[in-house]
Amino acid sequence: MIKDHLQENENVKPNTAFLEELKNKLPEFFNDGGFDLNKFKNALKENNVNEFSEGYQLNFIGKDYARKQAGDAPTSVIVPDNEHNQKEENKNSKNLFFTGDNLEVLRHLRNNYSNKVDVIYIDPPYNTGNDDFVYPDKFEYSDKQLKEIFGMSDEDVSKLDALKESKSHSAWLTFMYPRLWLAKQLLANDGVIFVSIDDNEQANLKLLMNDIFGEDNFISNIGVEISKTQGNKVGAAKKGKIVKNYEYILACQKNMNEFKRVPLYDAGRVWDQHYTIYYDGSQFTNLFEYIYNSEIYSEFKKDNLCTRNGKLNHEFIEKGILTNKKIKDFFYKESANNIYRKMPANLEIPEDVIQKLKEKSILEYNDHLLILKGENNFDQLLSFDEGIRKNDEYNSEYTRTTIRGNLWKGFYSDMMNVKSEDGVSYKNGKKPIRLIEQLIKWSGKKHGIVMDFFAGSGTTASAVMNYNNDYNANLNYILVQLPEDLDNRIKNGSTEVKKEARKLVKLLDKNSVKRHTIDEITALRINNARRNINEMDGYKHYFAVSPEKETLDKIYDFDPENYELVSDMVESFSSSALGVPGNASGEDTILTTWLAEDGYDFNTDDLVEYDFAGYKAFGIKDTRLYLINGNWHTEQTKDLLNQLGTNKLKFQSVVVYGYSFNIIDMKELDIGLHQLNSTVSLIKRY
Known part of the structure; x- marks a missing residue:
């Protein structure tokens, strides 16, 4: 699990994610030696394509590092919030909410939600210099490793190191690149992504999206009127300043031949x-x-x-x-x-x-x-x-209409009321429900998944629920939000940040919420939105958590011959050991993480509980059996082999948690499966 992925990441290069995508689309150019460049060049020449034609590309400090991040496997685990998920309104829900680093969550979702997400809307940090953005991702490599992996010089390493805690354009692009790359992998073939931004990074974002999605798949740069020249802006405008009335939403599609939009209408004469x-x-x-x-x-x-x-x-x-x-x-x-x-x-x-x-x-x-x-x-x-x-304006009514283009007027009306939407005042870039709801409508989707991995106050979830209610649709949402500490904002933030954080903490205290984190604001908003429209369906909640240092030390020091050293390596991944609520056992966490890794979504109905001589295990019928806990010995192996041999059970593979098995029991199971049926493979995970 963690150790496997850490070892795997050591072999990930900046172009690993790109080559994997290329292999999926052009497998004929790959052999045992990797990508056959000569064969590819010959194919280009045969089709009169000049690979040396003029062009340009986006380059920035940290791009190679960002590309490697896109190819890395997750080094966290997914902890189910059992107390929440087992409630009646949540247990059968297909809506998902993840608390954790969105880069890690995207890496997990790449395994089980690739090509399944229909609409992505994100409102990332704008990097205005006045917002909270500083480059947050950890550099996980020494200077020596950076030189070996990326071929960097001492000067390059110094420049990359300067991105830490940086607000520069390069830092912002390094932050956004792997997230947008992974987002592309999650999008369905006819999917669309919308990204909110302002002038600070709009030009860079346009180049970045062209770089990742392809220039032909860029749909539009939508101008959204978020304010009028009134109030404090009048004085600045009278002095000759061009005040900010518009922000932007950049839209890209996964495949230009698949995406079909539904027109939006403004009132005409x-x-x-x-x-x-x-x-x-x-x-x-x-x-x-x-x-x-x-x-x-x-x-x-x-x-x-x-x-x-x-x-x-x-x-x-x-x-x-x-x-x-x-x-x-x-x-x-x-x-x-x-x-x-x-x-x-x-x-x-x-x-x-x-x-x-x-x-x-x-x-x-x-x-x-x-x-x-x-x-x-x-x-x-x-x-x-x-x-x-019926037009799509703020005061919608039946009238003569014109088809809306890329200028979306009138959203300043929504912005005047945005603070009161769903009873959660969230000043930090909160977007109107109507804006996101209309993006969803414009995408033409009535069924499927809408995702937001910068969830903030949870407006996207509210928009999905309202859209379902208004248009008789059946969309589900996936949200991701970092558990930013509001108490830390109060302690270390600017005057304005402290003021806003105190309001949010007061709101959480009023609703008896113990954790003073932004993801709790997201959850509160979702529940308020549900009540507003009498929505019965809730959501499943998960935490993406990296293990504590003590656990990582045990992983690094693991010796299969020394069983006692790792006897608690299941419960090290329980919710209590990882410091999150939800009452999940270590087995719950490991099983949830493995199911995602093996491509099963979080709503699978195929999970079955099995008993082998008193040992409880879970598996996917006719496909995969998971053995996680300890106390598996000869008696359990015999029972499993007997049920397989008499065709009571059928599996393609048996996955074992290596820390729970001593070397003798592991070998006995491996030999028994091989002698019984060589088609049943034994997979060891650490």
Whole structure:
């Protein structure tokens, strides 16, 4: 487990993750010696591709180190929060919330959630210089190892070392690179990722996402209006400063050929003077003439929406729609599909539709009315009803609409209320529910997984629940949040940081939460959001925890011949030993971590409990048996072999926790399995 991964990471190079991805996509260029570069170059030449053509790439101090981080295996364990997970609302939930370092959690999820996540939204640190960002990841290698692994010079090592506790652009890119690389592995083939950012790192993030996802898979840089030039900003604006009104969301897809979006709509002008035709199904009439002879005309006259001699114009129609509900209903509901305009340019019409038109003279086609004018000559009329729908603005209503582009206006209205959403005031970059909900809507997903590995106050979970409720969808969420210590913020933060931290601690104390950490704010927000919409489904909670130094020392010093040295290596991974709540045993932690490593998701229904001469074990039926606890001896081996030999049980492999088995019992089990059935493999993990 930990020791296996530590040894594995010693062999990971900066290009390991890239080569693994390349091997999955182009296996024909790999052999026992690794990647066959000559074969690859020949293939390029055969297809007239010049691998030496001009180009550019993003380089920064720490990039090779970041690339290696993307390929490293996790060196933490996943501890289930049993007390929480066994509650009625949580035990069958497919929603997941992880407390821990998001880089470690992403490394775990790479094993069991690759190509399964449909939407990722993250709001990472902006690196403004005023926020809390400093490069947090630990450099786990000595200067000598850095030189050997990365081929660094003394000067390079000094530059990399300078990233520690740094707020530089290179530090931020080194921090983001492995997280975005792993995020790409988790995305489904038609998945999409959205990343919030501002001007400080927007340009660098664009290059980084192009580097990881490919320039062709970049969708858009969305400008989100988060404020108006008002309040304190007015004074700065009057002095000539261009104040900040917009932030950005960069969107990338996993595969440009797979992603299909759903349009969002903003309110358009309520009336368009080009609509001048009324069609009742049998004859065409000038729109004004029709109104003069209908009951709705009295509403125009009553509100003085006509000239002195009773004539209407388009300006009166627009005013009527805005001020008189009956007039609005006439145009938007009762007669919308009877009102038409002539199209300025004809669209291409399939030949079979044209033949039908020649038979009927008038034909409805894709919200258009086709009218035959002569041989191969026809008019196309567009229905007023085509543009009327519920818009996606702050005060959503049925109106004429326009399709939203990459300028998302009006979210300053949400920002004025964002502090009160779900009863959790979280000043540090809290985003509106509507913003994330509309990103999800735009992605076109109704089923699947939405992920946020910078969960913060938990807005993404709230957005998913609201989206499910509003659009009859069935999405689940995966959240990850570092358990940042609020008491430490109060002790060491700036004046503003201390003030905000005290508010959050007060909120936690009010709700009888003992741990003063940001992940508890996330959990509180999720529960408040559930209550607000009467959502019954909860979430499963896990901790990603690195072992204590004492445990790591035992791992490094392990000698299979010395059984007594590691007799407590199961309970070393219990929740109490690792310092987290939840009442998980060491076996629970090891089993959960192994299931993830072997590709089983956290909601698997295939886990079965087995008994071998009084020894309790768990496994996946017909696939894999896990032996974790000690006290496995000859009697248990005989029982297992008997059940396998009589076909009562069937496994492809038996996985044993090496610290719990002395060398004699391990060999006896290995020999017995081999003699019984050579297809059942014994896997030893440490």
